[in-house]
Amino acid sequence: MTALTWTTLGTAAGPNAHGTRAQPANLLHRPGWAVLVDAGDSAVDQIARAGARLADVRAVVLSHLHIDHTGGLFALLGRRLQPRVGGPLTIYGPPGTAELVGHLTAALRYLADLGHATNPRVSPIPAVTAVEVTEGDEFDLDEIHVRAAVNTHYSFPPDSDDNARFQSLSFRFGTPGRAIVYTGDTGPSLNVAQLAQDADLLISEINDPNRVPPALRDKGPAVAEFVKQHFEREHLSPSEAGTLAARAGVRAIVLTHVGVDDADLAAARQLVASHFDGDIHFARDLDRF
Numbered sequence: 001m002t003a004l005t006w007t008t009l010g011t012a013a014g015p016n017a018h019g020t021r022a023q024p025a026n027l028l029h030r031p032g033w034a035v036l037v038d039a040g041d042s043a044v045d046q047i048a049r050a051g052a053r054l055a056d057v058r059a060v061v062l063s064h065l066h067i068d069h070t071g072g073l074f075a076l077l078g079r080r081l082q083p084r085v086g087g088p089l090t091i092y093g094p095p096g097t098a099e100l101v102g103h104l105t106a107a108l109r110y111l112a113d114l115g116h117a118t119n120p121r122v123s124p125i126p127a128v129t130a131v132e133v134t135e136g137d138e139f140d141l142d143e144i145h146v147r148a149a150v151n152t153h154y155s156f157p158p159d160s161d162d163n164a165r166f167q168s169l170s171f172r173f174g175t176p177g178r179a180i181v182y183t184g185d186t187g188p189s190l191n192v193a194q195l196a197q198d199a200d201l202l203i204s205e206i207n208d209p210n211r212v213p214p215a216l217r218d219k220g221p222a223v224a225e226f227v228k229q230h231f232e233r234e235h236l237s238p239s240e241a242g243t244l245a246a247r248a249g250v251r252a253i254v255l256t257h258v259g260v261d262d263a264d265l266a267a268a269r270q271l272v273a274s275h276f277d278g279d280i281h282f283a284r285d286l287d288r289f
């Protein structure tokens with residue numbers, strides 16, 4: 001069986017626009033078949049740049065519903081619908097995914113009706129199905145076995161309604177020949193370390209806790225404090241990413257969702273390496289692993 005490739009379509013830490021990195025999206029693929037893992041704005045065009053076709057995408061797996069991870073979903077659905085590209089599509093994601101997909105497909109009604117009105121010979125609209133998953137859920141995507149685990153990107157009190165409603169997931173993709181774990185966005189998490197145990201490849205977010213995104217500068221002390229807390233608890237510093245990889249015993253780490261300025265990448269690499277002695281890759285858009 002053909003080995004699967006993991007391509008980092010978009011490696012920015014969203015949602016702010018970045019000059020050289022697209023919003024978060026990844027493609028797990030082999031020729032003629034693909035799964036989109038997170039669907040940041042511009043994912044559809046990045047799929048083409050990666051040499052794959054929109055029609056190849058059979059499923060989408062969403063880690064959480066922050067806009068940097070979902071902004072390309074409407075384009076994905078609409079650009080399949082208008083030219084009738086591709087067959088049935090299943091979208092997996094945390095609680096809230098079915099509502100999101102329902103609204104997006106409802107918003108495509110005009111386009112669907114227009115297609116039928118102008119060209120009655122067009123084939124029926126391919127089915128789009130949403131499947132909500134949570135802690136411990138497992139599902140199969142052809143030869144890939146997937147397991148989901150809740151991470152710490154959101155930090156609500158454990159028994160609260162918000163904690164049940166807003167979940168952020170990490171995924172383990174058991175593919176023929178190797179296991180790949182995708183953290184999505186997360187803070188330090190024992191649950192993610194367990195999910196990633198002995199994996200071949202850990203695709204991890206990384207964030208410089210001292211870097212304030214340009215759009216959030218000069219917003220006053222309350223915003224500065226929120227950003228500081230958010231970065232410390234709900235994202236991974238270079239040291240924490242390295243610690244996660246070491247604790248999980250993975251062979252290699254690929255760092256994406258890169259919330260580190262280019263000028264600070266070498267220092268970040270050193271910090272990761274001070275905790276983890278496996279292979280360390282800082283991903284760029286369209287890198288293949």
Ligand SMILES: [Zn+2]
Nearest residue numbers: 014066068185
């Ligand atoms: Zn994000």
Ligand SMILES: [Zn+2]
Nearest residue numbers: 064066153185
């Ligand atoms: Zn997020």
